[in-house]
Amino acid sequence: MQSAIDLFSGFGGWTKGGRNAGLNVLWAANHWPEAVEWHTRNNPDTIHACQDLHQADWSQVPKHDVMLASPCCQGHTKARGLAQADPKRDNSRSTAWAPVGNAEVNRPEFAVIENVPEFMDWVLYPAWADAMQRLGYALAPHIVDCADLGVPQHRVRLFMVCSRSRAPLHLQLPRFQHVPAREIIDFDAGKWSPINKPGRAASTMTRVKNGRERFGERFVMPYYGSGSGLTGRSLDRPIGTITTLDRWAVVDGDMMRMITANEAMAAQSFPANTLRPDNHRLTMHMTGNAVPPLAGQRIIEALIRAA
Template identity: 65%
Template sequence: MTTAIDLFAGLGGWSTGARMAGVHVLWAANHWPEAVHWHASNHPDTQHVCQDLHQADWTQVPTHDLLLASPCCQGHSKARGKKNGNPQHDASRSTAWAVVSALEFHRPYAALVENVVDFLKWALYPAWCAAMNALGYQLATHIVDCADLGVPQNRPRLFIVCTLSEAPLQLNLPKVEHVPAASFIDFKSARWSPIHKPGRAAATLERIKAGRAAYGDRFVMSYYGNTKSGRDINRPIGTITTRDRWAVVDGDRMRMLTARENLAAMSFPSTTKHPDNHRLTVHMAGNAVPPLAGQRIIESLLEAA
């Protein structure tokens, strides 16, 4: 397998991982023009299409050996699922059927599908699996903490290995030493603010107090989620999301992670081109597949196939 396509390509986590694994991504698609622009900036040798993949004409897609896909996860996520009453998420769950459509036409030997673990709880997941099986694909589910693959972030994710094989292909994934958050945090950054300043929320001060008691003067803390007392910088950071989540505390000063630190936490190379807009970069980074995780999963697939 030497060629691939990337569905729902976003900023290009799968594509970057594929390139690091020696796989050439021929074609990439996303419905968001901004994402397509930045993916093209980082992957100029790839053909790009800005399109809702429900309407894709697969005859226009080049023949390939491997399909890479990250269907929209918001509709499956506990944080932003259908219980929140957003009909957009009902539509987002249906994006997984684009994978079936693409495979039905091209029949590459393998596909790798990434999503949140709750994808397995989707009411139509059994039907989706049945459709994949009807095309001849055997499915092997892998629930992976990306930190075990060397990403400096605890990020549990589902990777489904789909192969035209007689039996599901279970990958022998490496499990490497965890990389700490301290590896990408720049303490020399000048954009700090005093912890004790007018308007600082009492709850924030309480989290800082608890974090300092547990980890000393330097630690990271989450502004939402289950982390209430901070997190040791000598372990991977928690999950990077599509909006600012993590703050760095250093003595009597603090700041949010920079856009570049968010990208590094996701294991994007330092040369990755990204928007000047902080919020946009954070969104794209948090929505991506960590490239290093993608690389190691693709390498394991190539070794096993």
């Protein structure tokens, strides 16, 4: 097991994790030019394709031992609030067929497909699984909180291990000590503003009040949404899931701010020397979509041990 490709490569979490685990990532593809640009800057030795993978000519892809893939998850996650029959969801979910197309042509020994657990609730999941099985793959779903792999973030994801073996390959994943949010928060960084200022939502003020009562003067909390309820969370536990938008706020006494792009990248376990855009929103979007490199590394290390 030496070579790999990365489908829907995005910001490069799978590629970084694969390389740290000892794989040579030969080829990476994504439809978004911005993501391909930054993946190329961070991985100049990898061949890159910027294209809609629905239209890929898989015969032109280098032969590889492992296919790493993160088809679009937004059509599966319940957090989107869209109707199941919404055309946007349909288009998103259809990206899952690209790994099947590559598997049919190139037949790598292994594939690891990352998505949200709701992927297996998809009405077409039985057909997808049947297609992979007809191509000779045994499927072993692993639902993992990335915090258990040492990522400083609670992020529950499905890692579907597909192997050309008679029986499904169930990985023995060691459980690592959780990394607290305080290790990725820099209280000297960011743009702080007073908590008590005109325009603050009542729900924000309630979170601050409840957070202070539970955690003291310093803690993190969702600025919107229902995550962590109305209390926020302690800096002594991993931060909640990093999304593609500004979501998590840091409170320090009477001041607060949103987490910085560098903090979001650290929460995702990207190295500090990772090249990224100056544009905050673009960096947050790419970071929130990514596979945490450390999670990818430890999944692949377990796969290598089991193979």
